[in-house]
Amino acid sequence: xxxxxxxxxxxxxxxxxxxxxxxxxxxxxxxxxxxxxxxxxxxxxxxxxxxxxxxxxxxxxxxxxxxxxxxxxxxxxxxxxxxxxxxxxxxxxxxxxxxxxxxxxxxxxxxxxxxxxxxxxxxxxxxxxxxxxxxxxxxxxxxxxxxxxxxxxxxxxxxxxxxxxxxxxxxxxxxxxxxxxxxxxxxxxxxxxxxxxxxxxxxxxxxxxxxxxxxxxxxxxxxxxxxxxxxxxxxxxxx
Amino acid sequence: xxxxxxxxxxxxxxxxxxxxxxxxxxxxxxxxxxxxxxxxxxxxxxxxxxxxxxxxxxxxxxxxxxxxxxxxxxxxxxxxxxxxxxxxxxxxxxxxxxxxxxxxxxxxxxxxxxxxxxxxxxxxxxxxxxxxxxxxxxxxxxxxxxxxxxxxxxxxxxxxxxxxxxxxxxxxxxxxxxxxxxxxxxxxxxxxxxxxxxxxxxxxxxxxxxxxxxxxxxxxxxxxx
Numbered sequence: 468x469x470x471x472x473x474x475x476x477x478x479x480x481x482x483x484x485x486x487x488x489x490x491x492x493x494x495x496x497x498x499x500x501x502x503x504x505x506x507x508x509x510x511x512x513x514x515x516x517x518x519x520x521x522x523x524x525x526x527x528x529x530x531x532x533x534x535x536x537x538x539x540x541x542x543x544x545x546x547x548x549x550x551x552x553x554x555x556x557x558x559x560x561x562x563x564x565x566x567x568x569x570x571x572x573x574x575x576x577x578x579x580x581x582x583x584x585x586x587x588x589x590x591x592x593x594x595x596x597x598x599x600x601x602x603x604x605x606x607x608x609x610x611x612x613x614x615x616x617x618x619x620x621x622x623x624x625x626x627x628x629x630x631x632x633x634x635x636x637x638x639x640x641x642x643x644x645x646x647x648x649x650x651x652x653x654x655x656x657x658x659x660x661x662x663x664x665x666x667x668x669x670x671x672x673x674x675x676x677x678x679x680x681x682x683x684x685x686x687x688x689x690x691x692x693x694x695x696x697x698x699x700x701x702x703x704x705x706x
Numbered sequence: 707x708x709x710x711x712x713x714x715x716x717x718x719x720x721x722x723x724x725x726x727x728x729x730x731x732x733x734x735x736x737x738x739x740x741x742x743x744x745x746x747x748x749x750x751x752x753x754x755x756x757x758x759x760x761x762x763x764x765x766x767x768x769x770x771x772x773x774x775x776x777x778x779x780x781x782x783x784x785x786x787x788x789x790x791x792x793x794x795x796x797x798x799x800x801x802x803x804x805x806x807x808x809x810x811x812x813x814x815x816x817x818x819x820x821x822x823x824x825x826x827x828x829x830x831x832x833x834x835x836x837x838x839x840x841x842x843x844x845x846x847x848x849x850x851x852x853x854x855x856x857x858x859x860x861x862x863x864x865x866x867x868x869x870x871x872x873x874x875x876x877x878x879x880x881x882x883x884x885x886x887x888x889x890x891x892x893x894x895x896x897x898x899x900x901x902x903x904x905x906x907x908x909x910x911x912x913x914x915x916x917x918x919x920x921x922x923x924x925x926x927x928x929x930x931x
Contacts, residue, residue: 493756493796496775497775497776497778498776556837556838556839556840557837557838557839558835558836558837559835559836559837568835569835572835573835579835581835581836581838582838583838583839583840583841583842583843584755584796584800584838584839584840584842584843585755585796585797585800585803585804585840585842585843585844586842586843588795588796588797588799588800589797589800591797592797604804604846605804605842605843605846606842607876607877608823608874608876608877609842609873609874609875609876609877610873610874611838611842641776652774652776653758653774653776653777653778653793654754654756654757654758654776654777654778654779654793655776656757656793656794656795657756657757657795657796658795658796659795660795661795661796661797
């Protein structure tokens with residue numbers, strides 16, 4: 468099946484209202500599928516269930532500090548009224564200032580689930596590996612344990628955690644080959660390989676598409692079987 | 707007003723605490739400044755939870771432009787490639803934390819209790835929104851938790867308390883508190899004051915600390931180098 472799409476809009480045109488969508492958003496533009504997020508805003512579908520660990524108007528590097536580069540983040544979907552529920556690790560933009568997401572949460576417009584970062588990653592991994600649930604030692608004695616089943620295993624308390632899966636996944640990779648094998652650049656890898664496996668339809672935006680055989684098998688991080696659609700970021704696209 | 711350390715000063719004192727050969731995870735804020743102050747003879751493997759192990763120094767934006775914008779630590783600082791450095795996904799990076807392969811973490815703090823409970827993710831006791839980040843995950847598995855923070859809030863209220871009033875990050879996890887005026891160790895007996903910043907007496911530190919401090923018999927003046 469042909470996986471390459473010319474335009475971001477085409478690659479996401481079948482996302483319906485109420486879909487669950489997972490997107491990489493953590494530390495810096497290089498790992499964030501900015502072009503797909505912009506296309507999703509243009510598509511305008513609503514009541515979305517969004518899994519994006521960070522960057523609802525947040526970057527670790529705070530605006531104005533050295534090293535800061537501005538980039539498109541999932542908060543544009545919140546501002547555009549498309550998000551019904553958000554699952555995040557960072558909701559805050561700058562200490563002392565409410566982000567678009569926090570304001571929407573406080574007004575009741577958006578429901579927010581806060582998840583510790585490492586458990587977020589592991590729940591995605593579980594979602595992408597077909598297991599039913601797992602017990603985690605994170606969050607004991609905190610608000611995070613509220614409503615979760617607790618179990619003592621070999622003398623230590625654990626919380627029952629459920630896997631996360633979504634209908635669509637937005638991934639940002641460095642190179643794809645024409646059948647969808649992916650490699651990543653530097654720390655832009657992060658959540659991307661986990662998202663690729665944890666979604667029913669995975670859409671990757673990439674810097675470059677190469678012929679099959681140009682990526683060494685040993686080099687490939689996300690095997691083609693996990694990738695459904697690929698779009699090359701055009702000249703002048705968001706990077 | 708007595709003199710206090712600035713953030714760089716706190717980072718310098720933290721750097722001194724790190725031991726040759728150990729693996730260290732650094733949190734956002736003061737923690738991220740620590741690599742600048744590591745003595746050259748110390749070989750420390752820095753771990754960042756976004757998926758990079760064994761990286762070099764933090765780069766300026768201009769330097770990153772010449773190298774690679776896609777090499778970043780969890781605090782979104784551009785970092786330098788180093789021989790032996792490796793990359794992984796974020797789940798694998800947290801595996802290293804939970805199974806105890808990372809020895810020490812340096813975290814920021816909003817409040818620390820006398821039992822070593824840490825609150826550092828939300829300033830809103832009720833709303834439960836804010837930035838959790840990796841702070842809840844870090845103390846589970848890491849052998850030594852260093853909290854680097856100012857001793858009081860901007861309003862002068864103690865941040866070292868009998869009991870935390872803000873949402874808890876993890877219970878009984880903190881080993882060492884390094885502030886702008888003191889170094890305090892969390893022990894089973896209570897909080898032990900080990901070092902005070904020059905010009906500060908144990909009594910001065912006690913006045914801005916809620917729980918009773920145990921004064922170490924070999925109390926030192928804080929040295930940064």
